[in-house]
Amino acid sequence: MSQTSHYYNAQDLARFGQIGEFQPTLAEKFFAYYGEVFQDGALTAKEKALIALAVAHAVQCPYCIDAYTTESYSKGWSEAQMMEAVHVAAAIRGGASLVHGVQMMNRVKDIAM
């Protein structure tokens, strides 16, 4: 039994597949879907790896960052391209906060004299 007190363990990435232990049916469906998503399609598997890398940063999942850094690099994206993808995630995150500023402004205007 693991006595670890860390929320994130690098080793747990390799154990992702084991989530099926508690609910095999749904896990199988998820992994089948997941596998299919990352196949070549209208987008290439290479492009999808870079998108996944950006999304991993947006959702701040250390496991996904680990996995899709390796995946993107091994598929041939350069360091600069990968960092630009992270900036895209950051820009959308920052913009997403800022655009809500309009809502804030609207509300201020509603309540202010």
Place this chain on the structure above:
Amino acid sequence: MKSLQAQHHVLADPRHQLEVLDELTSGHIPSFHDKLKQTGQWPLLADRVEILQINVGKMCNQTCKHCHVDAGPDRREIMSLETMQSCVDVVKKFRIPTVDITGGAPEMNPHFRWLVETLSPMGVHLMVRCNLTIILANKKYHDLPEFYRKHRMEVIASLPFYTSDRTDRQRGTGIFAQSIEALKMLNEVGYGHPDTGLQLHLVYNPAGAFLPPPQEQLRQEYQQVLWEQYGIRFNQLYVITNMPISRYLDYLLQTGNFERYMEQLVQAFNPLAVKGLMCRNTISVDWQGYLYDCDFNQMLGIPVIPEASRHISRFDIQTLEHRQIAVRPHCYGCTAGAGSSCGGQIV
């Protein structure tokens, strides 16, 4: 950079490399033979000898970080003319259709041209593992493209990536630019041109601790970049997984990537790749004439199992054709993902 041997590094001794690999599989990683058992593919048997891979020595003009041979300018081990003659005798006697010449930089062996000129009139299909820069390394090598062409050799040339950064990081500063020059020289004599039939294949291997991407996708990228930016043509691209041996093993250990890389290889084990393993149709011979299942087993000092046929002078095709292959943890490198062999992806 010096070879491990010149550094008096512990990993220069293949026994030590095997200890490191075996230690891992005595813990949480299953041994390769257990993995084969699980998939009903044990024992692993050879089924023919179609290729004699001759490693003519460890001398090389480069000292790449991932080199499984620990080759370099400081290595002096090269095959003698006498041993080469024994190889030629075997090829002739048993009508082995293909000879794959490797090293080091095989062209640095002073008898390299003799070997080619002797085998070529016998109608043997000749392959050479060329590191490209050797062509430019010295005036005496400038005519190599013409020499290969004359003997219609299949040239298998290493170009780890289509950009200079990743290539140079693995193989040394300036190597990419020189490789491009050498590829142009090969194209000039007709290599890679669809009408000449002169085959020029490139070899990709990852510049770091990760597995190669699918071969076909990468081939298209190589083709596009090399053609558009440099006007270079080639036939096929072979993606090869780095083997946890020698200098690459040292790199993995130094950077703390060893266990994780091995786990990655094991997780990516593909039972379908086993059927196409190169050890099943190849015999590898070292500079002293000893026989191995492949170039990797050669570097780890793991001889072929039939004791009576462990030297080229005692080559017994009957025994060797149906021999059991000696597998160890590094074999996971050949069965990961789409599989890896000297001819690229397996499945």
